[in-house]
Amino acid sequence: MAPALPENGAAIWRRHAVLPQKSLINKDTISMPVIDAVHNEPPRSTDDLDAVRLGGWMKQAVEGFNGPLEILRFAGGQSNPTYQLRTPGRRYVLRRKPPGQLLASAHAVDREFRVIHALGKTGFPVPPAYALCEDESVIGSTFYVMAMVEGRILWDGRLPDAGPAERRAIYDAEIDTLAALHRVDPVAAGLGDYGRPGNYFARQVARWTRQYVESDGPRYEAMDRLIAWLPERLPADRPARIVHGDYRLDNMVLHPSEPRVLAVLDWELSTLGDPIADLTYLLMHWVTPAHERNSLAGLDIAALGIPTLDEMLARYLAATGDSLGAPLEWYLAYNLFRFAAILHGVAARGRAGNANNARAGLAQQRVGPLAGAAWAFAGKLQA
Secondary structure, eight states: OOOBOOGGGOOBOOOOOOOOGGGGSOGGGTTOOOTTOOOOOOOEEOOSSOHHHHHHHHHHHSTTOOOOOEEEEOSOOSSSOEEEEEOSSOEEEEEEOOSSOOOTTSOOHHHHHHHHHHHHHHTOSOOOEEEEEOOTTTTSSOEEEEEOOOSBOOOOTTOTTSOHHHHHHHHHHHHHHHHHHHHSOTTTTTOTTSSOOSOHHHHHHHHHHHHHHHSOSOOOHHHHHHHHHGGGGOOOOOOOEEEOSSOOGGGEEEOSSSSOEEEEOOOTTOEEEOHHHHHHHHHGGGTSOTTSTTOOTTSOHHHHTOOOHHHHHHHHHHHHOOOOSSOHHHHHHHHHHHHHHHHHHHHHHHHHTOOSSGGGGGHHHHHHHHHHHHHHHHHHHHO
């Protein structure tokens, strides 16, 4: 049973449980295809990077490195190009800024390296981070190198290869790991200055508004309405915690055979902020339009063994002692708006030729439905 190697260097261990297929269908939109479906694709050979020059840098910067070096590029991802680095004795993962003109706040791989390095010292599950290089003469942009963590990356939130008990255990591990992240004291972890204090949601709404407005592409009435509506109902400030920013099932590596998180990946959007933003971004998958690849909307989640949104929320609040600072509908509207703005930016980069992935053009199709779903939650608070 040979493992395939998907994005971020984790091995997928395939199992073939037979499940009733009707329970895996998004019942409300059976005929609607999933947009931008991701499949487990092995990394491919590439000449993007100079192996000799990179190997020379690694010899100096990464303890225990011994070449020769083989470089492969992972097929997935819409943001920072990610590579698997193979040597006769070890495997590594390299994340770099993409080439081309970039938005000022985007692709901060130096911040990724900092937070991974700091959290690793606390015992939180992240890949060991080895070295950061800000000398663009090495490969053409800033990058960092971390360990490749072997395990499972689960791209399909329905978990079709698992039974009901394992599905619940995996989702429990996902929410428990998020709660553990939010229990980390940023100051004690050396990340007290990792983000600006106060006004987190105000700054986030402004940031994603700018990305939407400044990115080339079509305009959506629902986005314009949300840009006006969200700032009027901001939650009150609370003590800042480390916020991942893109916390979801396919951004973590699970143990090959146990429902246990070995590493959380892709920290590009991390900062200090309101932990409920992370929580409700994860809960958003229960309510996203059914054509989204990780949507749980319309599924028979009771038959599948997947916890309900309310069960996930209650488990997190019990583990952290936290509470919501606004109606749940506001947080869901915000996260759907934010997700739409991110995808609008991805599509714009694709049109400009700066996208990491050929699927970037599909992102534009997803913006309108997400914005509409966000505005529907806003409407529930205005009724």
